[in-house]
Amino acid sequence: MPVVELAAVTKAYENKVAVDRLSLSIDAGQMFGLLGPNGAGKTSTIRMMMGITLPDSGRIELFGKPFERESLDRVGYLPEERGLYRKMKVLEQLVFFGRLHGVEAGEARKRAVDWAKRLEIAGSLDKKTEELSKGMQQKIQFIGAILHDPGLIVMDEPFSGLDPVNAALLERTLIELKDGGKAVLFSTHRMDQVEKLCDSICLINNGQAVLAGKVREIKSRYERRHVIVEFEGSAAFLSSDEIAEAKNFSGHAEIRLKEHGDAQKLLHEAADMARIYRFELVEPSLEEIFIQTVGGKANA
């Protein structure tokens, strides 16, 4: 049974269709990436999942049941627009969020302290939110989203605004949650993170799903037209007719072959001109797939 399922969901504002017959499904223990250029419809999709806005048509199911507000007690949400009560003390704020999700006050307090220790902000629990840095506030909001131990965690751009150390900490935490059986959905522009973290993705553009499925399967669908060459000697082979684009970093070259370019022929040409230490046909990165798929169609 999927934790969340969208079937042909559509949402239009004024004259713009923000989400157009979008379908996706996420299972427990799965990390799901919602990708797309700015204005593609990611936030609109997430807001409908959270019941903040209602779809014009289509079906949304949470935990195997048609959407109902009660199900939101089992969902953790970190919106793109971060917001906390600025004058409230951090611990009080976390307990308040926990109680809103049905956690008893004492238990919410205990969990808040535990999570604060795990995310290295225990020293800030008695401070007012306005006294903390943006990164710290983001961690607090993250804790507020997961304090009630939700089965589904929905995060809109969770890594934006975090420094590399805290981004890595959040990545580790998300993996732990996923391994603990939670379904995690997040939207992002950071393809490296999607590649590293996600089991499945849905790439949307102009409100429509243009690419969806397991990351492995998607990547295997694309022809291996990228070559990495490590060599010594002349780089003249980089002007071969087989090559569409090449970047040479003195002894290390990254090459994109033409649509019908022959890798074997290129290898022969390179071997004639230089000593080859490495010649590897690699699968395209998600970023390349993203650019290739969305290309000039993106609105942003």
Next chain:
Amino acid sequence: MRNMLLIAQREYMEQIRGRSFKISTVAMPLLIGALLGFSSYVGHKATTGKHIAIVANDASLADQVRRQMLDDRYAHYTVDVTAPASGEQRDGLQAEVRTKAIDGVLAIDSSNRQKITATFTSLSVGDVSVYGGLQNALNRGVMNERMIARGMSEADADALLARVSIEALQLDKNGKVGKGNGGATVIKATLMLMLLSIPIMLYGLDMARAIIEEKTSRIFEVMLAVAKPSDLLAGKLLGVGGVGLTQIAIWVTCAAVFMGTQLAAALLTGDIAIRFSWTEAIFFPVYFALGFAFFSAIFSGLAATCETSQDLQKFMWVAIVPLYTSLGLLPVMIKDPNSAWSVAATLFPLTSPYTMVSRMGMTAVPFWQIGVSVILLALATWGILWFSSRLYRVGILMYGKRATLPELVRWLRYS
């Protein structure tokens, strides 16, 4: 329901703990008391202790008028008489008025005994109560003088003109007669209007500002994932309204304790001998709660359409017009608390939260009028909440600019 109560509890606790609640709880009654006390003191000072010079061509008449003026135990006049007075003496006294050595010159011309005329020269022509006092003293003096001229003794003339005062009595709903006090009624009506209007306005606007701040801080998106917009709005109204009622309860308790002290007995005499009935004590919180809900619902809907506090300033007239209208109607109500205007002001939902309790202090308001007033206010509050919750639902997620009127109409249609 659970989340609405949690939101209300958070709002309540945050505000109660806040410095502004503590300051306003102490400062507001002190400020209102000081304002009323100061205006009463200034008013008293402005009409008492005047130094008046009487110039007349008839010394006997001038003396009679002087006697009547000195007989006014509230005015405390200092009176000089120059009679008969030469032109130079008159000019000299007018010069003293200019230099503020004296407050005014009362010139009595009795050369035609059938038509005595008088003028009063001072630097201010607006002091109605001084004119009233002088007019009274002059007429009584002329009458005394005329009686004496017809052979009556001064004592007989005084006995004939002895003052008769009217004691104001007020009949309550149960037919019980109580002592009425015009001065106290004015002070009490103003006090009640201020004690109701200031917290309603302050807490209503406070709520509007909080909505804008939360909209700016983007907390709404988090909250909307756990609570319905109507629960958010209702929770806020309950919490902030609870803070206002707590403040009123503190004031009422302090006032009740103060009333029982000897200090109050000593201070609250004469024109400020204010007493409150149980009806007023019951309906004061009722009108506060309904008035707060009514105006806060208006402000909340409007605040949800704004981006900044500056945007909200443009809607301040919504708060000010009903308040000024109520203040403007107060003299009308004091003059005749049962006039059509007074009844209308206490039934109309925009002014009834401010005016009804004041009117209750002036007259025995029929119960049906109180009932209609409460029902109309409750219905209007319900209607405004219906509109505002729709504006609120859409507005709190709209960022970027203040909504235009056509956009507001669209929001109402969509939600």
